[in-house]
Amino acid sequence: MMLAGHLDDPLEDALLARAGRARDAEVEAHLGACSDCARRLADAEAAVAAVALALPPVPAEGRLRARLFASVDRLERFTPMAPRLAALTDVAPDDARRALHALSEPEAMNAVLPGMRVLPLATGPRRATTSAILVCLEPGGSIPRHRHLGDERILVFEGAFAVDDGRVVRAGEELHSPAGSIHAIPTVVGDAPCLCAIVGEGGIEVAL
Incomplete structure (x- = not known):
């Protein structure tokens, strides 16, 4: 009415x-x-x-301000590496930056192997046949020995892992595995999870 x-x-x-x-x-x-x-x-x-x-601005209460900045820091801590992920997956750097926010809650990713969680990543038109995932590899987790059917790169954001040939790949580094190469990732180095992206062509097959 x-x-x-x-x-x-x-x-x-x-x-x-x-x-x-x-x-x-x-x-x-x-x-x-x-x-x-x-x-x-x-x-x-x-x-x-x-x-x-x-009105004059009112400063945020100390604990609230700390929580706000901690939340932003947790989400954006991998932002400096977003351009590298964008180049690997052929997406815009800002899209890569937002995708990396998932690493702030790795426990929400999908468990695929004991100690290994993954989340699919989008790829651009120049990587239409590329498979890309974010990976959280927990201490004690491992990736079995396998053969690469195409070119693959692992970009490490945090932590480190060892390859069975003795190499250790740390935060900020990449492991390049060309087609036909065979290796395993038997262990995470240290007590913290290893957070990384795996971007590859052609997939893998188990190698004995």
Whole structure:
């Protein structure tokens, strides 16, 4: 039912509702039909905004500020390596940056082997036949001996793993495995998980 006349107290309620409280459907209907009240509400919203902008900023409470920055740091800690992942997968650097946010919660990734979790990555048109995954390899986890059917690169973001030929691949480094090469990753180095991306063509097959 439409309200008669113009809004007085309901105008204040409408202003508060648009700032986050539940809206009154009858008041909103009146505002849609009454240009005078709609103009008065717009003027009131502008005045409230002007007051808010004129007030001195209030620093965030210490613990809240620390939590906010810790959350951002956790999400963005691999951002400097996003261009390298973007180049491997042929996606935009910002898309690679957002994909790396998944590494802030590796426990949410899909378990595929004991101690190994993965998450598929998107690839661009120049990598249409490429398989790409993010990987969390826990201490004690391993990748069995296998043969590469195509070219593969593993880019390490955090931690390190050992290859069965004695090489250790650490954060910021890549392991390049050309087609036909055979190896295993028998162990994660240290007590922390190894977080990496595996980008390859052609897949692998188990090698004895």
